[in-house]
Amino acid sequence: MTSAVDIARDVRAGARSARDVVETHLSAVAGREAELHAFNLVLADEARAGADEIDRRVAAGEDPGPLAGVPVALKDNLCTRGIPTTCSSRILEGWRPPYDATVVARVRAAGAVVVGKTNMDEFAMGSSTENSAFGPTRNPHDPSRVPGGSSGGSAAAVAAGFASLALGSDTGGSIRQPAALCGVVGVKPTYGLVSRYGLVAFASSLDQVGPFAGSVADAALLLDVIAGHDPADSTSVPRPAPSCSAVLGDGVEGLRIGVVRELLEGIDPEVAARVSAAAAALDAAGAKVEEVGVPATTLALSAYYVLATAEASSNLARYDGARYGLRVAGDDVTAMYGATRAAGFGAEVKRRIMLGTYALSAGYYDAYYGQAQRARTLIIRAFDVAYASYDLLLAPVTPTTAFPLGAKTADPLTMYLSDVCTIPSNLAGHPAISVPYGLGAGGLPIGVQILAPALAETTMFRAAAALERSLA
Amino acid sequence: MTATTATEWEMVVGLEVHCELATATKLFCACRNAFGDEPNTNVCPVCLGLPGSLPVLNRHAVELAMRVGLALHSSVEPSLFHRKNYFYPDMPKDYQVSQYDEPLNVGGWLDLPDGSRVGVTRAHMEEDTGKTTHVGGGGGRIHGADHSLVDYNRAGVPLVEIVSEPDIRSSEQAKAYVNELRAILVAIGASDARMEEGSLRIDANVSLRRPGAEAFGTRAEIKNLNSVRSLGRALEYEVRRQAGRLEAGEPVVQETRHWNEDEGRTSSMRSKEEAYDYRYFPEPDLVPLAPSDEWLAGVRAALPVLPADRRVALAAAAGVAGTDPAVATVVHLGLDDLVLAAVAAGAGGRLALNRAANELAHGAVPDAAAFAGVLRMEGDGRLTATQAKAVLAELVASGGDPEAIAKAKGFEALDGGVVAAAVDAAIAAAPEEWARFVAGEAKVAGFFVGKVMAATAGKADGKAVTALLRERMADR
Known part of the structure; x- marks a missing residue:
């Protein structure tokens, strides 16, 4: 598969047509989409028209931008003007946003060609993409297995060559975990580095948009396009983002990297072995790697399931049938609300709304929401302590390789444990990247995770690139 | 219920006043903040709460809210926005962004003009909801309506909610509080404070206790008070209702009650048990709001002189008590500069206040020098009160020179002897009335003043006539 960096370079130079690029990817879609179901909507006609426009601009001597002609898939919780945005939920049936998300506008402005909206766990709640109202996505490496989630469609689309790049969202690991399970690169940027405007909210204080790519360089290319201040998002970092593409060759000489002891507990040996291999490779490349304890990370999973559900219970209140999306009639307005939400939301979404509502209720707020916020503070402090001695941290992404469809759907708690290694970064607001690092039993991909302090994406990308080179 | 009931109970009232801020745009988006536009024309993804949209705080709204706080002597503090969660169709996100335990103004x-002081608990920022119209069935309320129409033009309009301490003890004081608050809001440019357009809305918390008691009684919250008059009527009604219950040995229920203007009574909306659990939590889409010292100082420096301070200055210049009703009226009419100028030009303070308060409440404001001129002529006795008012009316209507107007109207002071002769003639013609006046029936003076006025074609000064009558009585 041609990399996004190569595609953009060739299209900008007129060496290859964007139309040819998009046809190659649409052929891949035609070949396997029925089997994998990575997309909720394939935008074939729009993609061809978009590619032709890029080619026309190149022919006219214009530069369409750093993503010229690169096919990009968008998670279906990113608003696209005039194009259905479902969050893989029945409740948004028929809704077409009147605006593009900031990240969508930025990739379009950079010359990318949007090929479709990808499947996901409903409202990004899940770790397997089995919670989609439109049926699960399957793992391109083994279609009997899940691609991970919640951005499973985006991960599968890149892994299957349906798109050169994809955007996902990561609230507790929803980019990194499916990236690991599908053998692609996935990045959760620092909270505030990438605009959330137009990302349909799951848990506002944790949500962050980020790239999926076939390589570290491709991920850096996409992140460089979407990162940077957006006045429409009050939580956006108010200064320019440094280029990650520019530092990929800088190496890891002298970097201090800690392997997080707590995040190796309960991890499958074949996954833990790849983390050790990655540690050895970085050490060999000149970094100083050793094990480090970050004890408070063990609080992350429980704190997350209080905070994320609390915010979700409020964020998802607006889907009430009054203004857009699904409406199921009732005798009065309360009955309409009840009937609409009963029919429109899936079981996992309902479970989390109930959990979050309970956590915020009078008399329970301090024991749940308040306590979870205190745990969040402890986690941030624990990372601060670690980053006083280390530039980066190393950890697994997931406890196991991709699991079979249906293996965890009966037990939500087991499913929640899929995100145990990724959640701490969301609670801290820190960046982290999942880099494919070999295969496990059955040829299933294994990823390792590099964690960095806030806004240290460039250091993180230096190590990710070095790790990738060590495989070659 | 008897009329004496209310005097056996002390009314305890706290008011929550919602004030729409006079910004050009809404609190969290760039949509127009305007009353009366075509429904659902001032809307965008943010104020419609569309999926994926995010709020961005309007700096000017914060500035106006800070002005409100400074004008109410609040401490302007670092603050936080929370989400107040409840379902209602006029609230696009099904939560309202408001301030909770960390408000901007503390x-x-x-x-008040009567010299009383009402404490302010807080004045916090929040977004307004849309406006729902329930059609058919349930008397304008959602239950039983055939269908409902929602206008989201108002959704996201910036509000300041001003919460008073339970310091108010009468319906008159409650009305004075609202009137004073409106005057301040207008003076500082924070709001047009038009109750008829809903830019000022009041909820009242009312309870009763025995005079001298320290503990508060159980309160009821009254909603839907759409005018200062409604506020007064509703409080009077609620006092009678609560007193009736208490005297019948029934407890007052803590509940929210709806004022029905047509029926002149309140009715229960929901009890404490049915009250919403709003599940407040910090709004993660906004960052904490902490105005810098420089910003605060700039807002403070730009504040105009407030009505209470204007009353103090005016009363001092006019030589009357600060609680004098004419002082409040003149300030309310914005005529304090005119009165101050007249006093500086030699007019009597009392006279200037009274003439401004009573004769200039409507219509144009006269030229300050001319106003002072009329007052001086009246003060010197060259014009009677009636004549002075006539000259003033002419000045307001057409302008001109007071001396010339008085001359044109033939208002020349009568020779003192003419008036005395007319007084003596009137006494001689009405011995019975004179006997009653001498016996102490002071109001009979009006009879004689009337007779003298008739005899002098209205040119006599009423006060001078009364003084002469007293002289004649003493001289008997």
């Missing part, structure tokens, strides 16, 4: 007070 504490403060409001001084």
Whole structure:
């Protein structure tokens, strides 16, 4: 598969047509989409028209931008003007946003060609993409297995060559975990580095948009396009983002990297072995790697399931049938609300709304929401302590390789444990990247995770690139 | 219920006043903040709460809210926005962004024209909801309506909610509080404070206790008070209702009650048990709001002189008590500069206040020098009160020179002897009335003043006539 960096370079130079690029990817879609179901909507006609426009601009001597002609898939919780945005939920049936998300506008402005909206766990709640109202996505490496989630469609689309790049969202690991399970690169940027405007909210204080790519360089290319201040998002970092593409060759000489002891507990040996291999490779490349304890990370999973559900219970209140999306009639307005939400939301979404509502209720707020916020503070402090001695941290992404469809759907708690290694970064607001690092039993991909302090994406990308080179 | 009931109970009232801020745009988006536009024309993804949209705080709204706080002597503090969660169709996100336990303006007070002071608990920022119209069935309420129409033009309009301490003890004081608050809001440019357009809305918390008691009684919250008059009527009604219950040995129920203007009574909306659990939590889409010292100082420096301070200055210049009703009226009419100028030009303070308060409440404001001129002529006895008012009316209507107007109207002071002769003639013609006056029936003076006025074609000064009558009585 041609990399996004190569595609953009060739299209900008007129060496290859964007139309040819998009046809190659649409052929891949035609070949396997029925089997994998990575997309909720394939935008074939729009993609061809978009590619032709890029080619026309190149022919006219214009530069369409750093993503010229690169096919990009968008998670279906990113608003696209005039194009259905479902969050893989029945409740948004028929809704077409009147605006593009900031990240969508930025990739379009950079010359990318949007090929479709990808499947996901409903409202990004899940770790397997089995919670989609439109049926699960399957793992391109083994279609009997899940691609991970919640951005499973985006991960599968890149892994299957349906798109050169994809955007996902990561609230507790929803980019990194499916990236690991599908053998692609996935990045959760620092909270505030990438605009959330137009990302349909799951848990506002944790949500962050980020790239999926076939390589570290491709991920850096996409992140460089979407990162940077957006006045429409009050939580956006108010200064320019440094280029990650520019530092990929800088190496890891002298970097201090800690392997997080707590995040190796309960991890499958074949996954833990790849983390050790990655540690050895970085050490060999000149970094100083050793094990480090970050004890408070063990609080992350429980704190997350209080905070994320609390915010979700409020964020998802607006889907009430009054203004857009699904409406199921009732005798009065309360009955309409009840009937609409009963029919429109899936079981996992309902479970989390109930959990979050309970956590915020009078008399329970301090024991749940308040306590979870205190745990969040402890986690941030624990990372601060670690980053006083280390530039980066190393950890697994997931406890196991991709699991079979249906293996965890009966037990939500087991499913929640899929995100145990990724959640701490969301609670801290820190960046982290999942880099494919070999295969496990059955040829299933294994990823390792590099964690960095806030806004240290460039250091993180230096190590990710070095790790990738060590495989070659 | 008897008329004496209310005097056996002390009314305890706290008011929550919602004030729409006079910004050009809404609190979290760039949509127009305007009353009366075509429904659902001032809307965008943010104020419609569309999926994926995010709020961005309007700096000017914060500035106006800070002005409100400073005018109420509040402490302007670092603050936080929370989400107040409840379902209602006029609230696009099904939560309202409001301030909860860390409001922008903390504490403060409001001084009323009668000299009383009402404490302010807080004045916090929040977004307004849309406006729902329930059609058919249930008397304008959602239950039983055939269908409902929602206008989201108002959704996201910036509000300041001003919460008073339970310091108010009468319906008159409650009305004075609202009137004073409106005057301040208008004076500082924070709001047009038009109750008829809903830019000022009031909820009242009312309870009763025995005079001298320290503990508060159980309160009821009254909603739908759409005018200052409604506020007064509703409080009077609620006092009678609660007193009736208490005297019958029934408890007052803590509940929210709806004022029905047509029926002149309140009715229960929901009890404490049915009250919403709003599940407040910090709004993660906004960052904490902490105005810098420089910003605060700039807002403070730009504040105009407030009505209470204007009353103090005016009363001092006019040589009357600060609680004098004419002082409040003149300030309310915005005529204090005119009165101050007249006093500086030699007019009597009392006279200037009274003439401004009573004769200039409507219509144009006269030229300050001419106003002072009329007052001087009246003060010197060259014009009677009636004549002075006539000259003033002419000045307001057409302008001109007071001396010339008085001359044109033939208002020349009568020779003192003419008036005395007319007084003596009137006494001689009405011995019975004179006997009653001498016996102490002071109001009979009006009879004689009337007779003298008739005899002098209205040119006599009423006060001079009364003084002469007293002289004649003493001289008997």
